[in-house]
Amino acid sequence: MFPILAARTLAPLVKEFVIDARPVALKAKAGQFIVLRIDETGERIPLTIAGVDATQGTVRIVFLEVGKSTRKLGTLGAGDSLLDFVGPLGNPSHVEKFGTVVCIGGGVGVPAVLPIAHALKAAGNHVIGITGARRADLLILEDEMRGACHELFVTTDDGSRGDRGLVTDPLRRFIAEGRKIDLVVAVGPAIMMKAVAAATQPHGLKTVVSLNSVMVDGTGMCGGCRVTVGGQTKFVCVDGPEFDAHQVNFDELMMRQRMYRNQEKTALTRYDECRSAQPREEVTSRG
Numbered sequence: 001m002f003p004i005l006a007a008r009t010l011a012p013l014v015k016e017f018v019i020d021a022r023p024v025a026l027k028a029k030a031g032q033f034i035v036l037r038i039d040e041t042g043e044r045i046p047l048t049i050a051g052v053d054a055t056q057g058t059v060r061i062v063f064l065e066v067g068k069s070t071r072k073l074g075t076l077g078a079g080d081s082l083l084d085f086v087g088p089l090g091n092p093s094h095v096e097k098f099g100t101v102v103c104i105g106g107g108v109g110v111p112a113v114l115p116i117a118h119a120l121k122a123a124g125n126h127v128i129g130i131t132g133a134r135r136a137d138l139l140i141l142e143d144e145m146r147g148a149c150h151e152l153f154v155t156t157d158d159g160s161r162g163d164r165g166l167v168t169d170p171l172r173r174f175i176a177e178g179r180k181i182d183l184v185v186a187v188g189p190a191i192m193m194k195a196v197a198a199a200t201q202p203h204g205l206k207t208v209v210s211l212n213s214v215m216v217d218g219t220g221m222c223g224g225c226r227v228t229v230g231g232q233t234k235f236v237c238v239d240g241p242e243f244d245a246h247q248v249n250f251d252e253l254m255m256r257q258r259m260y261r262n263q264e265k266t267a268l269t270r271y272d273e274c275r276s277a278q279p280r281e282e283v284t285s286r287g
């Protein structure tokens with residue numbers, strides 16, 4: 001079992017857990033992920049490693065409650081335990097001294113880009129961060145991003161914090177101003193990563209994205225996470241999660257992410273009905 005040592009809410013429906021998982025903490029590198037299961041009947045949930053403390057043997061995860069499994073995960077808290085916590089999975093980010101790197105995080109892509117920004121800064125790069133959300137209250141880990149970057153630009157769709165607009169706006173501005181950029185790293189919703197790729201491609205700016213396709217086993221066996229990159233089939237769990245953004249077929253990725261929408265909706269409705277039918281004390285202690 002993997003105990004949850006600390007839990008906090010970062011934004012509405014966004015939670016952070018610190019998990020006691022020494023074997024993962026000792027090996028994890030920026031860009032990798034874990035797959036967890038809450039209990040015997042639980043689905044596998046892939047989540048990016050948002051940080052580790054190798055001395056304490058702990059791993060930090062941050063998740064958005066989007067459906068049945070993440071909602072159930074959100075009912076847990078410090079003192080509860082997870083049945084499985086497998087990792088680190090996927091290839092680590094390629095880290096070297098590139099020069100100037102722009103690290104972009106949107107929504108729950110911010111905790112994923114944070115360790116990458118830290119690693120790139122430690123490798124001697126000048127790191128420019130761009131972080132965005134729909135509204136100020138949904139913006140997470142801004143202070144930590146500020147610490148991981150030399151410069152940080154914040155955007156919100158409604159202008160309630162930082163500049164009004166999308167994360168691609170400052171990026172397009174840097175490009176228009178002729179700022180020297182050697183690498184762009186973007187993690188967030190597929191539509192955001194597609195927009196980043198569209199902004200950088202005409203200028204030949206090397207751009208890397210971390211894909212969040214639907215995963216089942218996380219070990220290359222099931223084919224669930226299949227994506228097309230440069231016309232070739234790749235499995236995000238073993239070939240990625242990071243790929244050359246200009247080669248990714250984002251439309252196919254988004255179509256495959258929506259593939260089980262009806263089943264996911266039904267599962268969530270059933271879960272909510274079950275929870276509201278249960279007497280209060282039978283619902284998990286943190287429910």
Ligand SMILES: Cc1cc2nc3c(=O)[nH]c(=O)nc-3n(C[C@H](O)[C@H](O)[C@H](O)COP(=O)(O)OP(=O)(O)OC[C@H]3O[C@@H](n4cnc5c(N)ncnc54)[C@H](O)[C@@H]3O)c2cc1C
Nearest residue numbers: 046047048062063064067068069070212213214215257264
């Ligand atoms: C490598 C990787 C890293 C990720 N890191 C994070 C993270 O750090 N924080 C975070 O909030 N989310 C992350 N995700 C997405 C997260 O795994 C899904 O939100 C979660 O599995 C949804 O499960 P659910 O039952 O709550 O939702 P569901 O109702 O089952 O699905 C809601 C949506 O979530 C996506 N999804 C569903 N099942 C899976 C699955 N098995 N694998 C991937 N996506 C799925 C689909 O797009 C789906 O439409 C990551 C996904 C991958 C592949």
Ligand code: FES
Nearest residue numbers: 216218220223237
């Ligand atoms: S999740 Fe099964 S092949 Fe990648």
